[in-house]
Amino acid sequence: MTELYKIHYPLDNNTYKATDQVLVMGYFDGVHKGHQAVIRAAKERADELGLPLAVLTYTPYPGVVFEKQSLPWHDLTPLDEKVALLGKLGVDRVYCLNLTSRLSALEPENFVEQVLLPLQAKVVAAGYDHLYGRPADKANMAHLSGYAQGRFEVLTVGKKTLAGDETAEKVASRDIRAALADGDLDFANASLGRAHRTTGIVVHGDARGRTLGFPTINVWTPELETLPALGIYVVRVQIAGQTVQGMASIGRNVTFEANRPVTVEINLLDFNQAVYGEPVKVDWLQYLRGEVAFDSVDDLVAQLERDREDTREYFKKN
Known part of the structure; x- marks a missing residue:
């Protein structure tokens, strides 16, 4: 220890x-x-x-x-x-x-x-x-x-570069931070040598995902931690003594209302437990797409179905 x-x-x-x-x-x-x-x-x-x-x-x-x-x-x-x-x-x-x-x-x-x-x-x-x-x-x-x-x-x-080429830029925290701000998890995670991780606590949200068939946990992330850019991601979550696959949204739920605060919502695959108050660790694995304001709820649900399939496919391959 x-x-x-x-x-x-x-x-x-x-x-x-x-x-x-x-x-x-x-x-x-x-x-x-x-x-x-x-x-x-x-x-x-x-x-x-x-x-x-x-x-x-x-x-x-x-x-x-x-x-x-x-x-x-x-x-x-x-x-x-x-x-x-x-x-x-x-x-x-x-x-x-x-x-x-x-x-x-x-x-x-x-x-x-x-x-x-x-x-x-x-x-x-x-x-x-x-x-x-x-x-x-x-x-x-x-x-x-x-x-x-x-x-x-x-x-x-001496300096460390990703390609081992001494003429290249060194691996640097500032570049990882910039990559995360752009949603570039490939570069960030390659530089880290592992998936970027954030922590948090499960809190109550609007419960809208449940009515759409995509129940989510809402994660309060400590202010000093670095979240990736707004968008939809493949994640791995440690929660309640389990490691669970999921897809996460960092965004403002712009389909339903403009100028909402940024939230982190995660649809955990094959998981159905009440976990309010549980601490979580979230590993950010792959960027899927940006946040989109959909014309209808049906369009949103159709896209979420595709996102879930893409998430399952990622875990099959990795």
């Missing part, structure tokens, strides 16, 4: 556990293929040295501290999901450091002295473009060995 420690600068050693360890730095939003490459390299070194593997991550997203945000921030992976994914990669401990103005004002050499050394890092690893402060030309990985002064080893991992 991966241990999670929520810590604040200045560090109080009564709030966290630290032993000699390999420490990986990064925000790791999405724990995508680039992040996985960094973690695996650090894990290999930890195993060679017989040391535990730890991750130093942050909250909130660094951009919130360093610059004005034009839109609300949405994470690809909330902290609990991030910790679970890191655990699957062999991480023993996660330190989630509250990123504040005071911390961000640290000179990089002071970050080493007041954060990395108290965490008893014997090896500090990160991606080639990771920054541990400002300005970028002083707080980059190229300078870290100088600040370490031989007190810990520095492991820098």
